[in-house]
Amino acid sequence: MNGVYLPMIVLYALLGLGVGAWLNVCADQLPRWRRLRRAPFCPYCDQPRPWWAWISTLAYLRFRPGCPYCGASISWRHPLTELGTAGLFAFLWARYGTEDWRFLVLYTVYASILVLVLIIDLEHRLILNVVIYPAWLLALAGSFLHPKPYFYRLALVGGAVGFGLLFLIYLGGELFIRIVSRMRGKPLHAVAFGFGDVRLGGFIGLILGFPAVLTALLITVLTGGLFGSVYWLVRAVILRRYSLFTAIPYGPFLVLGAMVVMFWGR
Numbered sequence: 001m002n003g004v005y006l007p008m009i010v011l012y013a014l015l016g017l018g019v020g021a022w023l024n025v026c027a028d029q030l031p032r033w034r035r036l037r038r039a040p041f042c043p044y045c046d047q048p049r050p051w052w053a054w055i056s057t058l059a060y061l062r063f064r065p066g067c068p069y070c071g072a073s074i075s076w077r078h079p080l081t082e083l084g085t086a087g088l089f090a091f092l093w094a095r096y097g098t099e100d101w102r103f104l105v106l107y108t109v110y111a112s113i114l115v116l117v118l119i120i121d122l123e124h125r126l127i128l129n130v131v132i133y134p135a136w137l138l139a140l141a142g143s144f145l146h147p148k149p150y151f152y153r154l155a156l157v158g159g160a161v162g163f164g165l166l167f168l169i170y171l172g173g174e175l176f177i178r179i180v181s182r183m184r185g186k187p188l189h190a191v192a193f194g195f196g197d198v199r200l201g202g203f204i205g206l207i208l209g210f211p212a213v214l215t216a217l218l219i220t221v222l223t224g225g226l227f228g229s230v231y232w233l234v235r236a237v238i239l240r241r242y243s244l245f246t247a248i249p250y251g252p253f254l255v256l257g258a259m260v261v262m263f264w265g266r
Ligand SMILES: [Zn+2]
Pocket: 042, 043, 044, 045, 046, 047, 067, 068, 069, 070, 071, 072
């Protein structure tokens, strides 16, 4: 790598740190209110955070991650998200900064959305409409910026395929639960595959286009299946908590599949 680019990578990583702080605000407030209502605040005592703690990494660096009012510490998710996003941005600049600015812009926006989806899904098992519908619109608009000519057609087909395939899996899961419930004579309370995952599949199809969306879904199914098997084995063999049916949250694996194809697919 050329030394000239290093300052740009550092600058872009700093931008990522700021974006990460904003994603934290979204992840704190959107699941609760479905919109942004306030500047960063302490979830324990409701007091506003001092400005120097808005980027929690700085608060941690100053060894003052505690709330000045109630003393509660800023959760480790905040600096982790900021540093993770900064690292992601650094990688994006190193990969696309000198190649094509359009890829850099598009993938920066998409990767940020995927990070937000990942955090909220991990913490709440939710994929929010207030995140995913604007994401669809952004992806649709972005498809016209894509360097490949007429990419918006591939994006539309990809979105339909991603949504459609996951909708089929969703229906299959519902059917499966219904059949098992009938066989056991009592209802099985499990969500095999949420409808938020279906909408996320639509977003991934829009950003990757057809046929790349298929690769992403394949990676999702393989990694999700592998994780599910290991998880089931650990529970059954080590913890001796044997259950025939274990629901795997697929959202994180959808994000993983999308990121892998986005960064290394071409
Ligand atoms: Zn507090």
